[in-house]
Amino acid sequence: MKNIDFNILFQGISTLVHSETTVLITRISLILLGILLVYLGRKGILEALVMLPMGLGMAAINCGVLIMPDGNPGNIFVDALATDPIVILDKLQINFLQPIYTFMFSNGLIACLIFMGIGVLLDINFLLRRPFTSMFIALCAELGTFFTLPIAKAMGLGYGESASVAMIGGADGPMVLFTSMSLAKELFVPISVVAYLYLGLTYGLYPYLVKLMVPKKLRGIKMESPNNNKQFKPGTKITFAVLMCVILSILFPVASPLFLSLFVGVVIRESGLTSVINVIAGPILYGSTFFLGLMLGVLCDASILLNPKVLILLVLGVVALLLSGIGGILGGYAMYFFTKGKFNPVIGIAGVSCVPTTAKVAQKIVSKENPSALILADAMGANICGVITSALIAGIYITIIPLLG
């Protein structure tokens, strides 16, 4: 019994106690943050499907630090920094989440699978009814995605990092992940975590922004859209999806996996292949989202998040989402003036993508002021266009930003 070394026996505690003060504080903070995320996810304040695995993963990775054979502290969850093929092969046999990271995360597959699920859920009928209005609103709601780029650059981030954090303004988690994996691999964990944290919070805060910017009498405007009951045939929708996929893939080959994933989802939906639709919209979408949350959680170890740029990312995330929300509402106002008061400016907020949450937020605000005002169809059109514009900007950023050096 005398020879038992308690530092070896309780490695989680000994690595915590013997770590530097900053690492110690960060690890304890992340354990507490992880537990808080589980609580907020359970309460429904943040999205449970992402926050429960992310929070628990974050707490576990910062508790489960042990002494590795080389004498340095490490974990047996995942090694995101391994690049050498032999090291990766070695890690695949040790780290239990390494296969998911190597084969699904680092190549963007998980983001594409989620995008495929989103494609299956999209009814582009809403977009086909009023394409110009929906697209205009969606483009205005990308204000944060555009303007955060120079702001981030001015705050000292590189071009790739600035573009990746600016993508938070598109309010589309998988898109942020895909862009940051392509342009800022060393910061993709904090950028994606910030994106998912803020996306959950912002949907609770957007109603306040709408109430602040749109007066009560305008919030209750009833929309009179002659096309609201028009149903396009599946053939039209499939033709649209095929054309868009081909055109956008030719223009931006680097982002073509994203376009293919989105539009193949739309084509499958419109083809009526029920068994495939059920698999993509069920196990694939939910399974991918769950593992995305878990992986982001276990990637939040103290050493990765000790980067001083994380604080800048926290500020820029809010700026991006706030600017996009403001841009969307301003777009709504522009349409209100173009149509001489027949357009409800609240729909502008639905231009910020993430189907269908912001559209539902818009309808909820409008219903509160005027229960007979139905704007969901127009809001969904802007919402779907938001997904397309976000993918478009991701394609432009991934193509152009590396050229800037």
Next chain:
Amino acid sequence: MIIKVTILIMCGTFILGMAVAGITAGLGAVISSISNHHSNPKEK
């Protein structure tokens, strides 16, 4: 430099976005007119 790039990207996205909307509207109109034409043989 970055301001110029941002403005260019903004304009490019706007043009592309509106082109997407144009294709959508055009496609909807063309396919609707074809299906109307087929469902109303007198017009032939």
